[in-house]
Amino acid sequence: MAVLNEEQEMLRDMARDWATNESPVTEFRKVRANGEPHAYNKDAYATMAEMGWAGVIIPEDHGGSDFGFLSAGLVVEELGKTLTASPLIATTIAASAIVLGGSDEQKAKWLPKLASGETVATLAVDESAHHDPSAIEASVSGGKLTGKKAFVHEAHGADLFVVAAKDGLYLVEKGDGVSLTTRKLTDQRSHADVNFDGAAADKLEGGGDSLLDDVLDRARVLTAAEMLGMAQQVFDTTLDYLKQRVQFNQVLATFQALQHRMADLFADLAQMRSAVEAGLQAVDGGFGVARAATIAKAEANRVLHTISNQGIQLHGGIGMTDEYDVGFYLKRARVLESAWGSSSYLKDRYAKLASY
Amino acid sequence: MATQLEPDIHADEDAFRTEVQQFLAANFPDELKNKGNALAGVDGPTDETPAQKAWREAVGERGWGTPTWPKQYGGGGLTKAQAKIIDQEFAKAGAYNPIGGMGVMMFGPTLLEYGSEEQKMEHIPPICRGEIRWCQGYSEPNAGSDLANLQTFAEDKGDHYIVNGQKTWTSGGQWADKCFAIVRTDKSDKHRGISFMLIDMDAPGVEVRPITMISGTSPFCETFFDNVKVPKENLVGEEGQGWTIGKRLLQHERTNISGGGRLASMMGQSLGDIAKKYGETDAAGELADKVLRDKIADFEIRWNSFLLTARRAVEESKAQGGVSEISSVLKKLGTKLSQERSELLIEIRGLQGLGWEGEEFTDGELEAVRGWLFGKATTIYGGSTEIQNNIIAKRVLGMLDHQ
Structure with a gap:
């Protein structure tokens, strides 16, 4: 755990208490059972916004607290531990695009509403099942955006889309010219293909040529923070289970084969936490962001992949049941591993950044 | 050689940085720039060029090779912040720390914690000056990962012990002056029968044979003890405390390996x-x-x-x-x-x-x-x-x- 200041510790403790007491995995089960396409509890999201969590990276004069990405990551990590379904990350990523690239007018119009939870937003970049920001076909002509975005996170609840077109990022409100096709994925969260058919689009003119990359790096570190919470939770739950389960008249934790596997996972998790926290801190520091964010998401992918598989294996048969939570983490893990860069994408990006 | 200054731990960092820079300018020879510390490793003999010797003595005299160790034993008596400044300035100048080896990395910190006043006064200053090379007498042919299974025996003879047995993987044993060893003083208790003692490598009965490794080098030795006399004042801590002291020392070793x-x-x-x-x-x-x-x-x-x-x-x-x-x-x-x-x-x-x-x-x-x-x-x-x-x-x- 990074060394935190007092306000960060308070924020983390508040998020931990709320997630543990008000939003345990049973709440996600309710969301799943309700079957609503937006796939989150709107009252819960309103509460989260009231606690200030939607405005952590938004400047104070636009209604946020401007605590930064490490702070946002602390909240997201705690919510990841209990698989809290919400558009918090999607909205935070979208807000970062407006913070980086928006005009004063755009900021004044949208940021206060995003911070208050009144407006939900999401980032729409990819046009196929794979993350590839270099293959964007969506285009804008006369202020109207046309194109198809695939597997957009939190699309059903979104009032505002930050859409990548060939020549930059645009704000598109839901409504005329925006239609959704639900894509139900294994994690049972909100995903949709979004068709923009001449939808009114308002360009983010600021932020320079690297705006899309900069926003994607923020998406990577925040997603990695959610994954960190998930990995930590699976590890902790699995360790507890090994200490309780008895076979051959022996607690499983006393078997050396399992001890060494847990020691390996513990080391992996340590690397993942270091990488993710460093990625969040790099965004706050504004230095070496691309490289740090790539390392953060790549390590999150690698380690959560391993831990989510081992979580099932080490639980044995009970881990295969829907009644047990560990399988939910596996399913969410793969969706997030794919988001904003698979391991192969990120390794390629790392090599490109290092000029080889 | 500049006048030895009493380092003022309250001096502000800039002043100290200047002092280090001046020291480097006055003492660090150009010909050693960007060279490693031959003496800190375990893979070479102790032959020093005149320049290497002068540099070692200059740093050793100030205790700056062991900057945070207490001044009364020859250390620098400096704060961690000052030690960091030394690191930074040495690195900038392409200068190595000529004080190193197992005495600095492992044995010294352990002796400072567990040694008697007399032992610290005797053994720490030569380490700080880089005059004495230490080796580690831990592993034995049948005590590797199961280190506490060691059998080298030190028999109590009143004012001294007589040590018999074999150590192996003695890093730099062929070049070392002294050995810190864990040996058995009681055969009835696996862990509490172990004691930590200091053995002169040139004592009669000590024989060292280098082991050629798959890499072709011989950084490790087998060390044989045949009726080696070790005075009682070379026992560190109490008899039977060797396992505790020895494990503490391994923590220093791991920090250095990682x-x-x-x-x-x-x-x-x-x-x-x-x-x-x-x-x-x-x-x-x-x-x-x-x-x-x-x-x-x-x-x-x-x-x-x-x-x-x-x-x-x-x-x-x-x-x-x-x-x-x-x-x-x-x-x-x-x-x-x-x-x-x-x-x-x-x-x-x-x-x-x-x-x-x-x-x-x-x-x-x-x-x-x-x-x-x-x-x-x-x-x-x-x-x-x-x-x-x-x-x-x-x-x-x-x-x-x-x-």
Whole structure:
């Protein structure tokens, strides 16, 4: 755990208490059972916004607290531990695009509403099942955006889309010219293909040529923070289970084969936490962001992949049941591993950044 | 030689930095610039050039090679912040710390904690001046990972012990002046029968035989004790306290093997850059061998997260005022990744990267081969990876708590 200041510790403790007491995995089960396409509890999201969590990276004069990405990551990590379904990350990523690239007018119009939870937003970049920001076909002509975005996170609840077109990022409100096709994925969260058919689009003119990359790096570190919470939770739950389960008249934790596997996972998790926290801190520091964010998401992918598989294996048969939570983490893990860069994408990006 | 100044621990950092810079300008010879410390390693004899000797004496006189050790024993008596300034300024000037070896890394800190006043006065100052080389008498042929199974016996003869037995993997034994050893003083108790004592390597009955390793070098020795007389004042701590003291010393060893800074600077050059020299690149300037490129990136990402973890362990330990629990993973991660890097380097260079000797190979290529081979030892010594896993499972994860 990074060394935190007092306000960060308070924020983390508040998020931990709320997630543990008000939003345990049973709440996600309710969301799943309700079957609503937006796939989150709107009252819960309103509460989260009231606690200030939607405005952590938004400047104070636009209604946020401007605590930064490490702070946002602390909240997201705690919510990841209990698989809290919400558009918090999607909205935070979208807000970062407006913070980086928006005009004063755009900021004044949208940021206060995003911070208050009144407006939900999401980032729409990819046009196929794979993350590839270099293959964007969506285009804008006369202020109207046309194109198809695939597997957009939190699309059903979104009032505002930050859409990548060939020549930059645009704000598109839901409504005329925006239609959704639900894509139900294994994690049972909100995903949709979004068709923009001449939808009114308002360009983010600021932020320079690297705006899309900069926003994607923020998406990577925040997603990695959610994954960190998930990995930590699976590890902790699995360790507890090994200490309780008895076979051959022996607690499983006393078997050396399992001890060494847990020691390996513990080391992996340590690397993942270091990488993710460093990625969040790099965004706050504004230095070496691309490289740090790539390392953060790549390590999150690698380690959560391993831990989510081992979580099932080490639980044995009970881990295969829907009644047990560990399988939910596996399913969410793969969706997030794919988001904003698979391991192969990120390794390629790392090599490109290092000029080889 | 400049006048010896009493370092003022309250002096502000800028003033101290200037003092270090002036010291370097006055004492560090150009010919040693960017050279390593031959004496700190275990793989070379103690022959010093006049320049090396003068530099060692200059640093040793101030105690700056052991900057945070107490002044009364020859250390620098400096704060950690001042020690860091010395590190930084030495690095900037391309100067090595001429005071090193096992005395500094392992034995000194342990003796400062457990030794008597007389022992500290006798043994610490020569370490601070770099005059005495220490070796470690721990492992035996039948006591490797199960170290407490050691059988070398020290028989009580009143005012001295008579030591008989064999140690092995004695790093630098053939060049060492003295040996800190754990030996058995009581055969009835595995752990509490062990004592920590100091043995002169030139005492009658001590015989050292270098072991040739797969890397072709002989950094380790077998050490035989045949009726070696060890005076009682060379016992550190109480009789039977050796296991506790010996384990404490191993913590210092592991910290050094996992190596934060030194390892990082060693791994400085990007494998991608090396691969571009040895292999083809495509029109985009990327490595044409995409499988190799993927392997290198995969390694470098994990290597980076290891370095970040080493940094985090330091920050957490500082903030908590105790050792962070993630320190326990540094040895196993650092050694494994270093081995992986050596293997990748061979893959990058092909057979040109497997040279044993000859002018057709660069020094760098030849050193990499020896390093690759010798590096296999790092996951075995200092507590093997398997022992590290046992320690993590037991002490950090509490997996034996409910037995």
